[in-house]
Amino acid sequence: MRIVADENIPLLESFFGDMGNIRQVPGRTMSADDVKDADILLVRSVTRVNEALLGDSRVRFVGTCTIGTDHIDQDWLGSAGIAFSAAPGCNANSVAEYVLSVISLRAEKLCLDDWTDLSVGIVGAGNVGGELAHKLDRLGFDVVVCDPPLAEQSDEDDDRYSTLEEALKCDVVTLHTPLVRDGDHPTYHLIDESRLALLGRDQLLINTSRGEVIDTSALIRRLSEANPPTVALDVWENEPRINPELVEQAWLATPHIAGYSLEGKVQGSEMIYHALSRFMGLPVRKKAGQFLPEPALSKLSFTSAANEMDAAWVAIRSCCDPRRDDARLRRTLSLSADERGQAFDRLRRQYPVRREFSSLKIQLKGTSKSAQDTFRALGFKIKM
Template structure:
């Protein structure tokens, strides 16, 4: 069995080596010739999987190691009898921790001693948005969730309008990209929605770049009383607009879900799907394959202040300012090189581990701080 896979999917050989021959190819440049002999195709969001890619191949299974599936032509796959699997929720925790790190930095810039005094509007309550809402609520934040499709299925749920979500101190976008239906998300935030945002507010987008009208956002950021904006996803990736990068507070190259655990969890989910397809029992588990983390333990003395300790721990695991600096550097390159440099930042992304890889030791019995660290996902020394 031949398995063709995006070269950026981690742990391919440890998971799939016993199932067949693994052939790595660049995901964005993947061609019909690359997949013609494949039985299994494994991709990420940068590969458009459609008739043009697969016609004439012997592919019988397609898996994407991502939550989103808007890069997949589902109807054509169904018509050809090609089985498809995604990895829903694989990197949800990674994105949640990305947002938490941004919130820490925002609270510090605002001079807040209590970051939970911020209200957070979450637009899109799927795997990522739902996990973020639960984490923030567990930490004590006031959370307001907007998700019209879910509200239609659950009229009694605790949902708010988009306008109410946009009125929060922080707005975090986690919608898929859809262009049809009763609630399309393409350019969900246009000029009129962006005009509602005020100075001091924070807008974070880790969903899909096209959910925001990029031209309208640039105009809003050039106007008075502009909000702070953090973008991890962009229109027209990888050829993103340097003018917009220069205006946002923080910009990162579509890596919010790029913790090692988040990426490898997607690989494991596809491995399990292929095992089911082949009728064999899985023999590999993610916990067996993850390497030792570079940071293993954090110790706080009795003099540590609660938010200071939290900020130290969260930023020790991940500080988005380093990714922001690398992205801004690529925008200084010649226009013909920027897109490749954007992809290069993702391909050669440094190892980032999740909170659960770190054990926190507290010198004194501070039950409030212990609850906070538990809610953040850190391990606590008994």
């Protein structure tokens, strides 16, 4: 059996090597010629999977090791009798940790003694937004959640969901919607000129969902006007040929890596391995934990002299510090348009190993119960 796979999928040989002969190709440039003799196709979000790619192939199973599916023409796959599986929620924790790190940087910039003084509006409460809301709630933040599709499915007296306008009033507004172009609740250019006008200088807008959820032209204009919001962007319209002017105007700019923790990527591979095993009628014998290496940093220790917030932020940024990714992306701005696009993909392909909070053991000596609760809520392992 022949398997064609995006070269950026981790642990391909470990999970799929005994299922067939694997050919790795760049996901962005994957062509019909690359897959015409394949039985199985494994992709990430940069590959458009449709009739143009697979119409003349013998592929019978497509797996995307990502939570998003807007790059997959599922209707055509169904009509062609091709099985499909995605990895919903695989990197939800990774994205949530990225957002928490960005919020910590914002609180530090504002010289806040307590980061929970910031209210957070979450737009989209699926796997990622739901995970983030859970963590923020445990930490004591005031959280406003907007998700019209989920609100419609809930009881009339369910007060968990608010309107988009209410979410846009928060100190931090973070976007976690899928990209939906049609239907009752489209998200394409959801954050348009009129909604950007509602955001002001004291607010932070974070986007880790899809670049097209924000109208780039409108955002560039808004950032050039009086009292603009601060923006932290991990996703962009027209990736990988992103707008350099928007990068320059953003407070934090990263190359679509919020979900790129090692745990998140490996879990995506594991979920598709399980789906493919079921499709082929094979037993599931492998788990991600078998392949995760020892983390480079395994323990941090804090004494009673440590300030709770400072200690939490040190721990957070020892695992995820978006400022490093921001610096790497900004170094590409002097390149030509074609070179910038290639560099954007290269930053993702060669992304340094990033481990999640759960990989790090926090030793607390004489610290308060509040500090212990904070580290537990963040997801760190605690050693007293």
